[in-house]
Amino acid sequence: QKEVEQNSGPLSVPEGAIASLNCTYSDRGSQSFFWYRQYSGKSPELIMSIYSNGDKEDGRFTAQLNKASQYVSLLIRDSQPSDSATYLCAVNSNSGYALNFGKGTSLLVTP
Amino acid sequence: DVKVTQSSRYLVKRTGEKVFLECVQDMDHENMFWYRQDPGLGLRLIYFSYDVKMKEKGDIPEGYSVSREKKERFSLILESASTNQTSMYLCASSLLPQSETQYFGPGTRLLVL
Numbered sequence: 001q002k003e004v005e006q007n008s009g010p011l012s013v014p015e016g017a018i019a020s021l022n023c024t025y026s027d028r029g030s031q032s033f034f035w036y037r038q039y040s041g042k043s044p045e046l047i048m049s050i051y052s053n054g055d056k057e058d059g060r061f062t063a064q065l066n067k068a069s070q071y072v073s074l075l076i077r078d079s080q081p082s083d084s085a086t087y088l089c090a091v092n093s094n095s096g097y098a099l100n101f102g103k104g105t106s107l108l109v110t111p
Numbered sequence: 112d113v114k115v116t117q118s119s120r121y122l123v124k125r126t127g128e129k130v131f132l133e134c135v136q137d138m139d140h141e142n143m144f145w146y147r148q149d150p151g152l153g154l155r156l157i158y159f160s161y162d163v164k165m166k167e168k169g170d171i172p173e174g175y176s177v178s179r180e181k182k183e184r185f186s187l188i189l190e191s192a193s194t195n196q197t198s199m200y201l202c203a204s205s206l207l208p209q210s211e212t213q214y215f216g217p218g219t220r221l222l223v224l
Contacts, residue, residue, distance in 0.1 A: 042217070042218075043218045044201070044215050046214075090213075102153065103151070104153060
């Protein structure tokens with residue numbers, strides 16, 4: 001069973017700060033990495049995808065990938081209370097079709 | 112715009128009933144997935160389908176079956192519902208295998224009494 005590990009949190013940051021969410025994965029062959037945001041009672045929605053080592057920026061969000069360390073992270077700059085949600089890390093599986101999801105990190109941004 | 116719909120948002124069934132959960136996508140996606148999500152356990156894959164009439168077991172297929180007669184529709188069937196199948200059920204679809212975003216439906220919260 002391929003593992004995707006996340007700290008469950010909650011991670012609490014003040015409004016305007018940088019939130020840093022981390023994820024490690026066990027399958028060295030993984031090629032595709034995703035961050036989803038899930039509000040309470042809602043379904044996951046994609047925030048970022050990343051496929052190459054390094055950083056990928058999209059607005060206030062930056063995804064970072066280090067395949068050698070099997071580590072992917074999500075930075076949220078200028079955090080807002082509306083960013084309070086659970087963030088799911090997902091990694092492609094060796095089936096070639098499905099994704100393996102972490103259990104998610106709960107983020108709370110306090111005003 | 113991407114759209115995945117699920118037949119019910121909330122469903123209450125009795126133990127032993129046969130339950131059908133329907134999922135429809137309008138994006139001409141090849142792949143469709145059924146997950147369940149439980150507190151502390153995260154998202155777990157039940158079944159997926161990469162083509163019409165094709166299906167593959169996921170991590171927790173026991174007690175479930177699926178049907179994909181048309182490309183846009185993927186059904187999850189609980190043959191004889193049990194209380195341990197009370198959960199949030201999420202359908203997703205993706206255009207291509209690997210390296211491709213999965214789009215989720217709104218979810219069905221199922222309660223089995």
